[in-house]
Amino acid sequence: MKKPEIVFIPAPAMGHLIAAVEAAKLLVDLDDHLSITVIIIKPPPYESKVSDYVQSLRSSTSFSDRIRFIELPQPRQDELAAKNIPLPKFFSTYIESHKPLVKEAVLTKFDDSDLVLTGFVIDMFCTPIIDLATELGVPSYVFFTSSVAFLALMFHLQTLRDEQNMDASELNDSDSELPFPGFVNAIPAKVLPTVVLHKEWLAVIIEIARRLRETKGIMVNSFTEIESYPLESLSRSQVGNVPPIFPVGPILNLKGDGHDESSSGEFDVIMQWLDNQPPSSVVFLCFGSKGSFSEDQVQEIACALDQSGHRFLWSLRKPQPKGVISSPTDYSNFEEVLPQGFLDRTAEIGKVIGWAPQVSVLAHPAIGGFVSHCGWNSTLESIWFGVPIAAWPLYAEQQFNAFQTVRELGLAVEIKMDYRRDSRLGIKEPPIVTAEEIKRGIVGLMEPQSDVRKKMKVISEKSRKASVKGGGSSYSSLRDFISLVLGNMPMN
Template identity: 55%
Template sequence: MKKAELVFVPSPGMGHLVSMVELAKLLVHHDDRVSITVIIIRLALDTKISEYTESLTASTISTRIQFIDLPSDQTNTSNDHPSKFVTSLIESQKPHVKEFVSDLITQSELNPKAPRLAGFVLDMFCTGMIDVANEFGVPSYLYFTSSAAFLGFQFHMQALHDKQEVDLTELKDMDTEFETPSLVNPLPVKVFPSVMLSKDALPVVLYHVRRFREAKGIIVNTFEELESHAVKCLSNGETPTVYPVGPILKLKGEAHDVGSDGSKNYKEDIMLWLDDQTPSSVVFLCFGSMGSFDVDQVREIAWALENSGRPFLWSLRKPPSEDKIDFPVDHLYLREVLPDGFLDRTAKIGKVIGWAPQVDVLAHPSVGGFVSHCGWNSILESVWFRIPLATWPMYAEQQFNAFQVVIELGLAVEIKMDYRKEFLIDDEMILDAKEIERGIKRVMELDDNRLNKLKIMSENSRGALMNGGSSYSFLGNLIKDMMIDGDYIHVP
């Protein structure tokens, strides 16, 4: 039996890194001929990644998965858009990756029983590493951590720009809609990702999408039943072969149980509080690792929660320093940002926390609704656990995701689909308490049609991963394709 070694290169972001590690686990468990080396690129300012990668290095999740920690030799002190910064960081790491893979091949040649290099699996922001794979004469596979519909949207926008010379940045502030092949419904420009409308960021986006087309295959974290139209659209032979193998989720929560302020039993305290609530009664508000609000918006959320009278669990984070790439942290002094007396008045029905063990919370029977930033991982988790979702997107492709899950799929309700709060964008809108309260009521009293759709899709998400399921079959096809190409190895 031939054995294959795959080199994984995730981008330095928790949502991307964790998902890629889960993909690695899926592959090695599916086929015992596969071994994987995950190359970890660190961001010095992201302590969560450091903690996670250190735990991985010390773990024994599989003898056929190893982790290589590259040196962190670049920092960002400019006001560049994060997309430019990450692209530059990946470029700077090419020599390190090339050196490591050369050593890997040399060791493999000395041991006839060792697996042979079969290809690279690259995060969607690491397309520059295709050059390194080409130097070794092996194929590249892209791992796309957003939806299949968004992948199709990016291909369509790139084709409009390159072939029809459409200046996408001129669409900004236009009240119009676009027909997009990967969506059934026309897409309003107001839910386009900001980077697609920015003269600074658009060239970086287009660079990556052009390089997507160079991949031998694109692995998508979705499942066919959820996005049947988009998957079919991407199977027209005009793009690389698409493998929907999801949902790829980290269903086991974080092992640590310490709050950001060093408090012990942090997660346990949250779970015990949920234990005291009635089934499906709690609305959970969580906005991802980068989600935070200024004081005025925080107070509107607080008024909405108090006026709703519903039990709530609210993950509240402090915004990063102005005009710097940084990550939100927990508020140490909640009474300074919340309305006077709010914590006292809501003490019996609500709990305000910092970092949230999201998977554990969504899995708890007391949770009945989820107000989310609409990161794709969070959407997949809400479907998996059958928790109704209310959309409050903030950055990246989250406005697109909100449109997809509300309008295209009919699985969620809207608080706001075109809300934006992004790096270097000053025109932050403020949602008033009444609008937020209305969204909370709608998600906690979801109509029967959407509830039934959510129930069916939740069952489909689990069935897709089982032997004989759609994602299981696509994963087998992916491995077969990788093993065929594993014979072709060239050392530069």
């Protein structure tokens, strides 16, 4: 009898890839008969760290031999560039261009094999692959790397468009609020995801939502205890077809930062500094792999830290040049951007770094608070380690995440929930957040007996009990997902 194998297709971004690999590990751990092939679509432009990460997994003695990788060649960039594709449609076109490569890889792998292709598990941004799954006669599933609430928002916006002809992009620069069945509170238009407030990008989100409805099930990197309200909202949904939702998180890579950019020397220096700090005394400022600020804004952050008097570890990255779409880099000299004398004045209580080993830092007992961009992976990591958040979103769905974390869940204080900085969408440089606003957020964040800190401690404990390895609600949910996949397995 042939053995079941699932093909995972993550989006070509490190955060999505790492989360997908961790989900694959959990699946094969729970079912001894199951194996998984992860098809790697390289990012545009190619980033060597994706291959480096995959190679590190292949060479790991502890990594399951029932998870294998196929790295696809990259389509010719000049061919894609020659089509002059608008940026909102570029990503789906990029995935579309890989369909022949995915098909060839899958047919080659399963030809004369003792494995049977059980289905595709695709990233939320890889919906063009649904057509390939249909062509091959197998079901599609989704691994959704954001929250249940954001998934519910996508379906809700699609329903508003299709049934009421409401265009959410018309709420741009509006002070209005949007009733949302996934939250207790209405959503201020100012904290809707940036892509929702731009007509061309909203069309992309609406189309993704439509395609997600075609799948057989959606795994979400979240857990029931933190998102019971949006889960109930989706289960009550009477509009259209919403596939079964399986909250299987928090799915995190907790074992190290080997895929990151830092040398072991830098890592050791950071961790040694933290070892010398009192428990829960350090505020950690880190804004993700794409997070950076203008020089004027950096000056305000520095002044706020200077005035707050709190110990701090600040991951400060250099913005990409204007007109260039790339990730921030490290400064060669922090003094070129920080206020004069800042490093000397704060030498006893603070440390400014470039890249940060975020998981290891959040896990350290010296950390008492996290000034964060509110990316969903970062939010889950903060919850896991019980570190309260000060919300300062930048791009993607982070403003929405910030609103959920601050207003709906009470796990964060606000620095500036409607802040937006995303050069890829042509957004103008946002107004400066003042040192006073930042200081107020930091002081509230580091309050020892605050409600936010108490709530975070409770939900942190729930996250560990809920996790698959904790044997809780997410364990049951992942079991249910496996049963669904095996129940839908093609007979031949």
